[in-house]
Amino acid sequence: MDVDRDVDKIREDFPLLKHVTFLDCANISTPNRRWLEAIMEFWRLRLAGRDDIANHPFLSEKAMHAKKEAAKLINAKEEEICYIYRVVTALNLVKMLIDWRRGDNVVFTDLAYPSSSHTWFNLRKLGVEMRRVRNVDGIIRLEDLEKAIDDRTRIVCINQTAWTTGFTYDVRAVCEVAHEHGALVVDDAFQSLGAVVCDVEEMDVDILVSGSYKWQCGPEGAGIFYIKEELIEEFDPFYSNYLNIETPRGIRFWFPDHDNVKDYEYPPVRTADRFDMGMCTGDILWGWDEALRYLNELGPEAIERRVKRLGGYCIERLKELGCKVNTPEEPEMRHGLISYTTGRYSVDKESFEAMRSNMPRPIVASLRYQGGVGGVRFSIHFYNTEEDIDHAIEVQRRVLKRHS
């Protein structure tokens, strides 16, 4: 399918789009028929007693296939990826891997999602310093990050695309600065992956995490934990999973001499699976596998081109209305997550509510603020059209007219 030519067909895969102008995948995506069907198939098989096919993730080929699709999407090796349940699970995992020392520091920003700050807070008890870089007009300047990073920085935690303003980093440039000081970059790409190309090799990022249910358009409850191959064996998992160890004698469940000590005193596997916390379920992974296939079929480059073009169109239309757009205009610093304000909180709120209650066709968007910036947030994805944007702009124009 061609993401531009076949957009009508694509829209049929997202049934809600028939009734609603959906601009809210930065919150939670609207279900896609393909993954819904995959999840139903999982349960149909279970109902039919086919647990030889539909079973725990590690006993189900399709569940493990999601890793292949995820690796393809971010240009990683399958061995560099393990599953996570939520992004916050992955951030906590990173926290537990590091051997923290008094005087170390973690760098994050005031635009980062609260889990990218809050997760590190209790490290203060160990004498670890929290360093928060402030945004300037919705943007994190590289020079400000650079000032905060030093040789005691262990982690630089960024959100590749800021969840409120849509500002998108040059991740490679951040990695260059961090690596000069021996710091690791943890990229929470939840608001980017699925909308733009995220090539881990090109970005040279150390750890990338992303959930299934926003721009990836998948079901909730799965996600990617990517870790650079050369870093894998540097870390011993703190969280133990008896399935992620070397098993020279194979799984022994079905042998009479199976022993729950002797058979488990082996080192963790040498792939990212050593960090897998065993939190994902078979049905969700079946659905997510399908969602990832969908993105790979459409092609991340083609999706990025469309999303950026529509994002640019939206910015232009908002400026015509006199709104202040918080998202940078330059396509390399944003995609389709567009935030703007009317200049007054009460009018932003009224606009958001007017969109929600617009009949016969509601507009689903969000209202989000953090770090002193925010407003109404549109998430424009590949299934959206110029007409969707025009529709939202028209409702915004009516609200502004009431206040003129």
Ligand SMILES: Cc1ncc(COP(=O)(O)O)c(C=O)c1O
């Ligand atoms: C950038 C970012 N990271 C993390 C999250 C939360 O992810 P999870 O609920 O999977 O921990 C969000 C949710 O909005 C987000 O925008």
